[in-house]
Amino acid sequence: xxxxxxxxxxxxxxxxxxxxxxxGKIKKVAEDDPRRIVHSFKVGLAITLVSLFxxxxxxxxxFGSSTMWAVLTVIVVFEFSVxxxxxxxxxxxxxxxxxxxxxxxxHHLAALPGDKIQPILLGIFVFILxxxxxxxxxxPRMKVRYDYGLLMFILTFCLISVSGYRDEEVLRMxxxxxxxxxxxxxxxxxxxxxxYPIWAGHDLHNLAANNLxxxxxxxxxxxxxxxxxxxxRESNKASLQGFKSILNSKQSEESLVNSARWEPRHGRFKFRxxxxxYLKMGSLTRQCAYRLEALNGCLYSDVQASPETCAxxxxxxxxxxxxxxxxxxAIKTMxxxxxxxxxxxxxxxxxxxxxxxxxxxxxxxxxxxxxxAVATVASLLLDVLACTEKISESIHE
Amino acid sequence: xxxxxxxxxxxxxxxxxxxxxxxGKIKKVAEDDPRRIVHSFKVGLAITLVSLFxxxxxxxxxFGSSTMWAVLTVIVVFEFSVxxxxxxxxxxxxxxxxxxxxxxxxHHLAALPGDKIQPILLGIFVFILxxxxxxxxxxPRMKVRYDYGLLMFILTFCLISVSGYRDEEVLRMxxxxxxxxxxxxxxxxxxxxxxYPIWAGHDLHNLAANNLxxxxxxxxxxxxxxxxxxxxRESNKASLQGFKSILNSKQSEESLVNSARWEPRHGRFKFRxxxxxYLKMGSLTRQCAYRLEALNGCLYSDVQASPETCAxxxxxxxxxxxxxxxxxxAIKTMxxxxxxxxxxxxxxxxxxxxxxxxxxxxxxxxxxxxxxAVATVASLLLDVLACTEKISESIHE
Numbered sequence: 001x002x003x004x005x006x007x008x009x010x011x012x013x014x015x016x017x018x019x020x021x022x023x024g025k026i027k028k029v030a031e032d033d034p035r036r037i038v039h040s041f042k043v044g045l046a047i048t049l050v051s052l053f054x055x056x057x058x059x060x061x062x063f064g065s066s067t068m069w070a071v072l073t074v075i076v077v078f079e080f081s082v083x084x085x086x087x088x089x090x091x092x093x094x095x096x097x098x099x100x101x102x103x104x105x106x107h108h109l110a111a112l113p114g115d116k117i118q119p120i121l122l123g124i125f126v127f128i129l130x131x132x133x134x135x136x137x138x139x140p141r142m143k144v145r146y147d148y149g150l151l152m153f154i155l156t157f158c159l160i161s162v163s164g165y166r167d168e169e170v171l172r173m174x175x176x177x178x179x180x181x182x183x184x185x186x187x188x189x190x191x192x193x194x195x196y197p198i199w200a201g202h203d204l205h206n207l208a209a210n211n212l213x214x215x216x217x218x219x220x221x222x223x224x225x226x227x228x229x230x231x232x233r234e235s236n237k238a239s240l241q242g243f244k245s246i247l248n249s250k251q252s253e254e255s256l257v258n259s260a261r262w263e264p265r266h267g268r269f270k271f272r273x274x275x276x277x278y279l280k281m282g283s284l285t286r287q288c289a290y291r292l293e294a295l296n297g298c299l300y301s302d303v304q305a306s307p308e309t310c311a312x313x314x315x316x317x318x319x320x321x322x323x324x325x326x327x328x329x330a331i332k333t334m335x336x337x338x339x340x341x342x343x344x345x346x347x348x349x350x351x352x353x354x355x356x357x358x359x360x361x362x363x364x365x366x367x368x369x370x371x372x373a374v375a376t377v378a379s380l381l382l383d384v385l386a387c388t389e390k391i392s393e394s395i396h397e
Numbered sequence: 398x399x400x401x402x403x404x405x406x407x408x409x410x411x412x413x414x415x416x417x418x419x420x421g422k423i424k425k426v427a428e429d430d431p432r433r434i435v436h437s438f439k440v441g442l443a444i445t446l447v448s449l450f451x452x453x454x455x456x457x458x459x460f461g462s463s464t465m466w467a468v469l470t471v472i473v474v475f476e477f478s479v480x481x482x483x484x485x486x487x488x489x490x491x492x493x494x495x496x497x498x499x500x501x502x503x504h505h506l507a508a509l510p511g512d513k514i515q516p517i518l519l520g521i522f523v524f525i526l527x528x529x530x531x532x533x534x535x536x537p538r539m540k541v542r543y544d545y546g547l548l549m550f551i552l553t554f555c556l557i558s559v560s561g562y563r564d565e566e567v568l569r570m571x572x573x574x575x576x577x578x579x580x581x582x583x584x585x586x587x588x589x590x591x592x593y594p595i596w597a598g599h600d601l602h603n604l605a606a607n608n609l610x611x612x613x614x615x616x617x618x619x620x621x622x623x624x625x626x627x628x629x630r631e632s633n634k635a636s637l638q639g640f641k642s643i644l645n646s647k648q649s650e651e652s653l654v655n656s657a658r659w660e661p662r663h664g665r666f667k668f669r670x671x672x673x674x675y676l677k678m679g680s681l682t683r684q685c686a687y688r689l690e691a692l693n694g695c696l697y698s699d700v701q702a703s704p705e706t707c708a709x710x711x712x713x714x715x716x717x718x719x720x721x722x723x724x725x726x727a728i729k730t731m732x733x734x735x736x737x738x739x740x741x742x743x744x745x746x747x748x749x750x751x752x753x754x755x756x757x758x759x760x761x762x763x764x765x766x767x768x769x770a771v772a773t774v775a776s777l778l779l780d781v782l783a784c785t786e787k788i789s790e791s792i793h794e
Contacts, residue, residue, distance in 0.1 A: 044528035055516035081420035131441035251648040
């Protein structure tokens, strides 16, 4: 009994604290990416524009209640990036047109044998089409690019063929609906492209460069951090964890590539910019991040080593970090990284020195426990070096 | 000129080969998960059921052209798993109801000051609501669970408040629309649950167990593979790569958890099954997979070691594999892993032996190059062991 009273008394306090946190959350969401506010206003504008059709008599008379479809299309099609909006708009437009034609045909075919058989035939058509298209949606290629189109295809086919059973003027209805959908689609695309456009291609490009910079930050920090005592370490560590976002970046990268492929020429990107190439580079970057994750695991142990070893270690890490940074800069400026060879070569050299030091020098001075620990890190760094070379080759392409 | 002729001649051949591949692709998509065929038929059935409203006069008379919304709802709400369908259905139902009420209020409020100001007021309402709700969609928590509901909220509010400007019988229209949407939603949910249901919770549970089994397969194979010469290795390797799917499993895991949370009690899962716990376990499994990825990178080098080292290595790997397999079995049977301690303890023991062997024994016999290589693998295996212990603790919870 008491417990339940406490719970009841607690609820308002909980809600109050949640409400108190709300402004902070709004600020955070807006600060993380200020374009979100712009996007929200753009959506509001596009919907308000399209709802003007209801308010002005000359516009409304032509389309009547089909105007609804324009509003519906804007709301559903409007996405954050230009590419995603174009992709959805084209999917919807094409699917509506094709399914409308097919639905119209099915309606007439079913009407041929007579009134009694018509509903049965229509039912069979709808069943076959819905089943087939639902299955098509499982094909990986279809899922990636045309999932929304296939859904709209089923929708339009059913609405045209089945509601045609009641409404004799199918053709006129279909015509009106297609026109309003096209109007809605164009409004969405127009507002999306011409008012502060957000390009998926641009985001993808920045993501690739930022990921490399995160790798560089970790590598440059790691060299110092590895030989610091664990007691002095805690404060500095958050800055090293930026690379963790790369580990799970695959899906967001794929959806950006997919959106970018719908986008027209913009900024420094041509129409047929090799967007798929970013997937390859992303996968190499992740390979590298997996190694860093393993390196990160090594940070927890206290290791002491001779100053010579420390220096060689730090040199390798720093050079690797510099090489990564240069690769990132090369992506940003979209120029092939002429000078990168210098840093990668230096990193190779440093790694070579480190390795030979471990092979010969350590044997005499240092305890095996430490060799084992240091060897792991050295071998992982060599892996990272190999990854870096591959990324560099991939950027050259 | 010639080149273009070649291209034109090539196109049909290309298309023909693609068409030729098509049956094979269908077979593959169906074999990968036979439930896809069942799902397709279920979608067809649900749509056919709901379109019956058009064919029977007594049903049609009540709703008229609003019947369209039932068809639309079924098509949009019907998802692969029960949880996803329920989530979308509830989102749609709740959003339609709330936005309908609000839209109705807005319509009446805007009508108060007179005919001339009404469209301006309506426009302002629509703009404010669309902007606010679009911004809300960026909140991570909202995005995960209520994204679709928020979209439907904008949609319904606009349709009710704006189209009410033309159609005087707003209330009757709204009432009809809500009823048909509820009918559509219920049809989708009914077919989804009562005909061969596909539970997201079940899939999530199996995914967790399969991931551990994949780790086990790699670990057990790795022990033998590592000391095999690279020339003899190629054939056996594909079986080891199963763990790679774990690396990018985060998003699919999250969406399964999200769907599973909407699901009612089913099979061995209670209503408030701790689904969120699977995310924690999944993240530990991925931690482990990252280490295996680093281990996998070590496979390419030819290493020779004394038979004693080989044996210790293989013992560690095998015991780790067995421990993983037992954890997987514990998840599958949903019983706490009583006997797992045996294998984890054995693995710990074997790893300890291996480590001391490296520290003392190798120093005399073997070249440092090999120590460095072997040490890396050993240290990664220790990491894997630590991960395994954490996974085991997490299953106990």
